[in-house]
Amino acid sequence: MATLTGRAAIVTGAGRGIGREIARRLAEEGARVAAVARSREQIESLARECRASGAVLPVTADVSDAAAVSEAVAAARRAHGPAEILVNNAGVFLDRPILDTDAGEFLRLFRTNVLGA
Numbered sequence: 832m833a834t835l836t837g838r839a840a841i842v843t844g845a846g847r848g849i850g851r852e853i854a855r856r857l858a859e860e861g862a863r864v865a866a867v868a869r870s871r872e873q874i875e876s877l878a879r880e881c882r883a884s885g886a887v888l889p890v891t892a893d894v895s896d897a898a899a900v901s902e903a904v905a906a907a908r909r910a911h912g913p914a915e916i917l918v919n920n921a922g923v924f925l926d927r928p929i930l931d932t933d934a935g936e937f938l939r940l941f942r943t944n945v946l947g948a
Contacts, residue, residue, distance in 0.1 A: 836861030839911035841904065843894050843947070844921035846873030853918050858885030862916060865907030869893050886911070894921040894947030895939065919948040 840857045844850035846868030854866045858881040866874045867890045874889035881887040888910045892903035907914060923943045925932055932940075 834860050835916070838862045838916060839865075839907070839914045840916035840918070841865045841867060841907050841914045842918040842920060843867045845877060846870045850918070850920035851877055853920060854887065855881055855884075857916065857918075858887050861885055863911040864888065865890050865903070865911060865914070867892050867894070867903050867907075867921070893943075894919075895942035897946075900947075921947055 835857060838861070840854075840862045842850055842854040842857065842864060845854040845864075845866035850868070851866075851873070854864050854877060857864050863886040864881075865888045866877050868874045869891065871889065871891045874891065878887040878889045888907060890903045890906050892899040894900055904914070921943060923940055925936060925940065929937070
């Protein structure tokens with residue numbers, strides 16, 4: 832039985848990995864999900880996969896861009912109403928020590944992982 836029927840959700844980082852599986856599971860439970868990711872192809876694929884189990888709206892946005900986030904939330908609200916569930920899953924990492932990271936890379940990490948939420 833779907834326990835989240837009709838509830839509106841936004842999941843960032845929904846293009847792959849944990850975010851994709853969270854979005855898929857929310858849709859299976861009946862939620863209307865705005866799946867947010869930088870890759871349009873990945874979230875459109877998710878929307879196609881979830882067509883039978885629930886409404887998934889693919890929304891392309893980079894969470895490190897405040898204007899893009901505002902537009903994504905507005906699109907989700909227009910499609911599904913106010914969000915009752917928010918999953919801040921988007922994140923980036925570098926597979927090396929922080930001391931080997933330049934300022935530009937560090938700012939990208941900070942904007943996405945800290946300010947993006």
